[in-house]
Amino acid sequence: MGTRNGTLHNAWHLGIKEFHSLLGDWTMLFLIVFMFTISVYSDARARPESLHRASxxxxxxxxxxxxxxxxxxxxxxxxxxxxxxxxxxxxxxxxxxxxxxxxxxxxxxxxxxxxxxxxxxxxxxxxxxxxxxxxxxxxxxxxxxxxxxxxxxxxxGPAPQPVQIVERAMFNPNLSQSWFSGITAIINNVTMLGILLTGAALIREREHGTIEHLLVMPVTPLEIMLSKVWSMGVVVLVASSFSLQVVVKGVLEVTVPGSAALFGLGTLLYLFAAASIGIFMGTLARNMPQFGLMSILVLLPLQILSGALTPRESMPDVVRWLMSFAPTTHYVGLGQAVLFRNAGIDVVWPEFLMVAAIGVVFFALAHHRLRRTIGTMQG
CATH class of the missing domain: 3.40.1710.10 (abc type-2 transporter like domain)
Incomplete structure (x- = not known):
């Protein structure tokens, strides 16, 4: 019990240190604010409603x-x-x-x-x-x-119609593109910042030399990982919740029938997996430019092939099978089900379970890689 309390205590204080580091990084702060305000608004409004003012x-x-x-x-x-x-x-x-x-x-x-x-x-x-x-x-x-x-x-005279089709548009009765684009932008930005913030935090420790200070302190790689996961996860969760309530519901006037609390719970669980991916990438990259290039290779497939932009049913079977092992696919599914279709936990619990399982796997891989990296630096 004492060891567990000590781990949580160290992870808590290391997480507070991450908040102070983030507050001093104006570039990252601007990126967070921009991605969950201007970027969400522009994604929803800048795209034409299928056809607009064609010559x-x-x-x-x-x-x-x-x-x-x-x-x-x-x-x-x-x-x-x-x-x-x-x-x-x-x-x-x-x-x-x-x-x-x-x-x-x-x-x-x-x-x-x-x-x-x-x-x-x-x-x-x-x-x-x-x-x-x-x-x-x-x-x-x-x-x-x-x-x-x-x-x-x-x-x-009117020609008789043998069959009359009565259309009903569910969840988006006006077929407004901004309703779909605004919420999809939040989901994609959660993926992007969940990975970038944690990976960049680890790279920043190495570039500023503070990782050496941590090595001489009585902290473990597990405590370092937990601190970065919970602190950066809280930042992204608060920013995404603000964007959903203020930008999407308030400014864009999108009707969101689903539970924001259930979506927030799914986001928090997904951020555990995304942050683990970011830490794993941070242990592979030696500096921020390498991490940036690696992020492009990871983020593009996660966002494009997750089902957020294109329905997964229209993708090849091999791609669908491969992306079933990505947490983003299941997060997009639960996010759209909860926010668009007002699904409850009885409907989306399989997605919650898959996100948690994949997150545990990536967390274990990141922890193993971080231990090896720190062991190499100590040697």
């Missing part, structure tokens, strides 16, 4: 009531006000990059539609603007079809 021009060779209705439907916010151009100006405008889309409505278009001849329209797309080109083509096709259908029904 479009129309070459109206028909000049009929139907063509006027189609042009009137291509309006903000999806498109800027369509510019009417001549047929000879299509290639010129596309070559100059003035328009992302150019719609060519052929002569006698309305007459052929009413006669049931199914006339063709030409849509020219500047595919160098890839994000708008992909989604904008579908938008234009849907708008044109809706206007033609509504126009024809005035003359022929």
């Amino acid at each position: 479009i021009a129309v070459a109206d060779e028909d000049r009929s009531q139907l063509s006027a209705r189609i042009i009137a439907a291509l309006q903000p916010p999806q498109f800027i006000t369509p510019e009417r151009i001549g047929l000879a100006d299509i290639d010129k405008g596309m070559d100059a990059g003035l328009h992302t889309f150019v719609l060519d409505i052929p002569p006698n278009f309305q007459r052929d539609v009413l006669a049931g001849r199914s006339p063709a329209m030409q849509l020219n797309v500047d595919a160098t603007r890839q994000s708008q080109a992909q989604t904008g083509t579908g938008y234009i096709q849907s708008i044109v079809n809706d206007e033609i259908r509504a126009f024809v029904q005035r003359y022929r």
